[in-house]
């Protein structure tokens with residue numbers, strides 16, 4: 386890690402582009418540890434083939450989330466068949482490195498294998514959901530830090546009065562699909578933290594506010610029904626073109642914590658689709674958004690886990706999205722991550738380092 390080990394300045398094995406940028410001494414995970422926080426990252430197997438990726442993540446993080454390998458679409462090639470191969474490989478890597486593993490995810494109304502919709506009925510859906518969660522969670526019991534038990538329960542664009550995200554589980558089981566999923570996960574591994582992973586709640590505009598209200602209403606019902614949810618994950622796919630509202634965000638976090646639940650950040654990155662200008666200008670807007678967000682949420686959370694979704698811009702997920710929210714007018718690739726596509730550190734990395742230093746080291 387010594388930045389001065391060679392004549393080229395490096396940070397955690399990555400050459401630094403400009404000597405003036407080398408204003409850090411410690412990896413992210415060590416910056417998080419004074420406040421008892423694990424700092425994690427998402428990756429799929431492909432990422433580990435890229436030179437420099439493994440060095441960077443093993444230096445910087447102590448928690449791994451498989452980006453796709455634990456989803457239904459990966460684990461369930463056919464109704465009666467499981468494929469645990471890729472997920473097992475990521476788990477074995479994490480164990481060798483002494484990293485915790487955050488599982489993503491056990492139940493989602495999208496991202497499912499094509500066969501699911503054609504077999505699911507109101508009569509058999511509970512059995513499919515329970516059997517899947519029991520099989521997956523039992524297999525990894527004792528090895529997982531946490532699970533996104535239900536992913537993205539709120540989706541305003543479905544235009545339902547309750548704001549719920551539509552899809553096969555909601556259609557067949559109603560909102561009770563969430564109860565079923567959490568009870569099955571708790572039975573199969575009582576020790577892994579059980580998370581309801583929510584999105585679109587982070588910004589200061591009316592859309593985020595409406596999502597926050599729908600999320601709070603749902604969480605209130607789940608707590609009243611004694612559903613064994615333990616934590617709320619804020620995905621935190623931020624948008625550099627949309628403002629934050631500190632009071633609204635921290636009020637939301639405090640509202641969740643007042644119901645006895647933990648709050649964590651599960652998928653942090655920054656969309657720069659609406660930011661024009663030079664690369665440096667775009668990178669600054671992204672870096673500022675990372676720093677502003679972390680300095681708002683970390684003090685308000687019961688900080689235990691902070692997970693970065695995009696480590697590098699290389700093949701980032703935003704470039705593959707069809708929706709206008711992720712379409713850049715200039716057609717260029719997004720600059721959403723901590724490192725650029727050549728795995729060089731960007732301003733985003735330094736702003737996260739500063740934010741963690743301020744909150745955890747000096748806080």
Ligand code: G3I
Pocket residue numbers: 452453456496536620652700701702705
């Ligand atoms: O890599 C291939 C590329 O070779 C191919 O040309 C291209 C054609 O579509 O696909 C590329 O892979 C895509 C991959 O994203 C790129 O990162 C897959 O099709 C696409 O399905 C995949 O999407 C994933 C998405 O979830 C759906 O499962 C993203 O990797 C993943 O980052 C994203 O993660 C979600 C979380 O699970 C839930 N929260 C939101 C988050 C971001 O959308």
